[in-house]
Amino acid sequence: MKKLLVVGGGLIGIRHVRAVQAHPGCQLVGLADPDMAINVDVPRFNSMEDVDCRVDGVIIATPTHLHAEHGKAAAQRGWHMLIEKPVAASVPDAIALGRAIKSAGVASLVGHHRRYHTSVQRLKSCITNGEIGRIVTVSLLWAMRKPGEYFSQNWRTSGGSPVMINLVHDIDLLRFVFGEISDIVTIRGASERDGDRVESGAVSLAFESGATGTISFSDASASPWGFEAGTGENPNIGTTSQDMMWITGTKGAISYPSMAIWHGRDWGTPAQKSRTDDCANRIFPLEEQLNHFLNVMDGARPLIDVEDGARTLAVTTRIQDQLAAQPVRRFQDMRLETRD
Structure with a gap:
């Protein structure tokens, strides 16, 4: 049973929360977002740094300019990651994130669902x-x-x-x-x-x-x-x-x-x-993407990783x-x- 964390409680983040909650192959450990007014009945964390439980993978659904920062933080903690699109705010940020992921030996998937x-x-x-x-x-x-x-x-x-x-x-x-x-x-x-x-x-x-x-x-x-x-x-x-x-x-x-x-x-x-x-x-594409993310965490080849996502970002x-x-x-x- 994979334990997943969602970071970012915006429109797409809440959709990810619901998808993880409904999936039989994973468990939602919580939502990390400083806005405690977000109305979801799940464990809450102010930030990724506050997460003190086991996490196997993280879904990063924060504003684009935070993707690279949050992705690097996840890599440092050994968490596999699904990052919403665009993969980063700039191509250099995406390249740096790709290096951090490779160095940490974790898997990545970009949310071009x-x-x-x-x-x-x-x-x-x-x-x-x-x-x-x-x-x-x-x-x-x-x-x-x-x-x-x-x-x-x-x-x-x-x-x-x-x-x-x-x-x-x-x-x-x-x-x-x-x-x-x-x-x-x-x-x-x-x-x-x-x-x-x-x-x-x-x-x-x-x-x-x-x-x-x-x-x-x-x-x-x-x-x-x-x-x-x-x-x-x-x-x-x-x-x-x-x-x-x-x-x-x-x-x-x-x-x-x-x-x-x-x-x-x-x-x-x-x-x-x-x-x-x-x-x-x-199957709804967001659910199919989650199925694929769980397989990627087990070693499957990602349909679109950070490197591929960076090429879309470049164009x-x-x-x-x-x-x-x-x-x-x-x-x-x-x-x-x-x-x-």
């Missing part, structure tokens, strides 16, 4: 097996309107870019399915909210395979399109079951997450839908840095003008 979706695994299989030929283009859309209280008096007000909070998941998904990204070009969108936080934009990508991709994103626009909305994976985000990614190949195309698969020959013949695969999750950081370097623009009223 989308890799555990049945539909993502099926999509990767379709691409790898060449079911639609060589991949030519990938188009991804993530657009949601976050409520005002999401940014109210917390770190997200100035540092809560959807690139580092949300798109980091999409970047990891693209890397996992389509391979490494070799080049990036970005355009920053206008901001609706006060402050200089990046909130929308467009990204063009080149993959080492020769394929190209585009991402359009915003956390200030209401829409049914986004991974969470399309798959229904997040209880805090409304489910729409709409596609949010479209892939074209030399022999066909796929829309995701519906997994509608199309095949065609040339423009003179309409492409035909060949099938729509049933890819419903038999995401490049996107964020390019966007942040562009001037802040504001939306202007659009008025139709009549001409004589």
